[in-house]
Amino acid sequence: MKALVLAGGSGTRLRPITHTSAKQLVPVANKPVLFYGLEAIAAAGIREVGIVVGDTHAEIEAAVGDGSAFGLQVTYLRQEAPLGLAHAVLVAGDYLADDDFVMYLGDNFVVGGITSLVERFRADRPAAQIMLTQVPDPRQFGVAELDAGGRVVGLEEKPALPKSDLALVGVYLFTAAVHEAVAELKPSWRGELEITDAIQWLIDAGHRVESTVISGYWKDTGNVTDMLEVNRLVLESLDPAVRGKVDGASELIGRVLVEEGAVVRGSRIVGPAVVGPGTRVTDSYVGPFTSIGAGCVIADSEIEYSIVLSRSSITGVRRVEASLIGHDVEVTPAPNTPRAHRLVLGDHSKVQISS
The missing domain is CATH 2.160.10.10 (Hexapeptide repeat proteins)
Structure with a gap:
């Protein structure tokens, strides 16, 4: 089994930090969030990892190296533009070949790791296995619809009228069946090849798609509020x-x-x-x-x-x-007189001033 780690996004919600840094390398408790994902993959017994990189490839490659520091063998896969999660699978097709794989979004944080999820997939081997969690506003996520038995019957990306409050967490497991699915996709209204569409294709083609609803902690660290919350959570267990x-x-x-x-x-x-x-x-x-x-x-x-x-x-x-x-x-503090705020701010900065 291999892992596919997505680290090619531009991190627009973390600007201006991500104008000069890859969003996956912004630290949580002084360790890049990407490293937590790589450690979780290694802990699950996976050794071969393909990392999909984009414009920030040099920074990612310098930080991760050949993966030996994590007990991994890392191969870098270049994605010329962030054209969707399913496009990343398409880019990695030759590397993944016929192997089962876990796809892990490099800026996501899952408490407790993915070992139990991987073990369940290895034992059961559905065409796809997804992680779900309840969210207050599912319109911001890929959303799953389950039948009475808990089987996945439908998926939709960022729906205006969600059919449930179950959002897809950024960890997916697939057999090689997904390659046929991504090859059939057309770009969505967002101009991307959606992984939700690929999983829906598997369902429509009669493949089995299983889900796990997690009650533990998950965060997409794509904005400042979530970064601070994950930092808080990790520091709670600080030695x-x-x-x-x-x-x-x-x-x-x-x-x-x-x-x-x-x-x-x-x-x-x-x-x-x-x-x-x-x-x-x-x-x-x-x-x-x-x-x-x-x-x-x-x-x-x-x-x-x-x-x-x-x-x-x-x-x-x-x-x-x-x-x-x-x-x-x-x-630094501003001079006392005259009372004024002197600011030098980059694009997309956010400042709150008490005056």
Whole structure:
């Protein structure tokens, strides 16, 4: 069995962060979200992984390498444009050949991994097996309709009038039967080859499609709100440790991880929180559910429920919360007089100002 990991999307909902970074590499608890998926695949006993990449291929390839760090053998498959999930299967056709495979969206996060799902598929081998979860607004997702026995009878992508509240989670399992399905597809109204249409084709052709409704946690980390929520969830199980230096004037409360080379002076950190390698925290407060990346500076400031990417600095600021701060960012207070906000913002930025 192989895995097909999709890491070619442009991440428009995470702009401006994704103008310069692949969305799958935005960190959760200081580890790229893509890595959690690769670890889940390895834990399920799968070794051969094809990663579908697009314009950010160089960054993805530099981060993942040959996959050996995860116990995987990685092959990169180039998708010239993000033309849909089923198009990614089409691109990977030669690589997948006649093997069964799990398709995993690289920016999705599933608590508990996929091992039980893979084991069930291997034992039962339907043409397709999908994961479903209840969502408050199914219009934003692929939606499944089940019969009284729980068998999948219909699928629709982002329907205006959903027939259920069961959305497809970004993990799918297929036999080679899906290749015939994707070869028959025409682009949807979105101009994409939809995986929901491919699964519907399998159903209409008489193939068996099974589903699992998960009650655990799943998130598509495609926007800032969901990134922060996944970061919170991962930090809940953080193993505390002090590998850097914390002076006697500082206080660490709860689950706090201070990475190697980090220095904490005259500060209070309330976990769960992680301070990345080489980061300096001085005369500051770091509140719960905060991940600070490598080589950052937090000085005379307060920050809580936020993600700070590497090499950024926050100096003299009260207070930062529920924020996603990119690489090499400088956050400083404005001059007291005249009272004004001085902003240098990239495209698609979002700013809230208390005045």
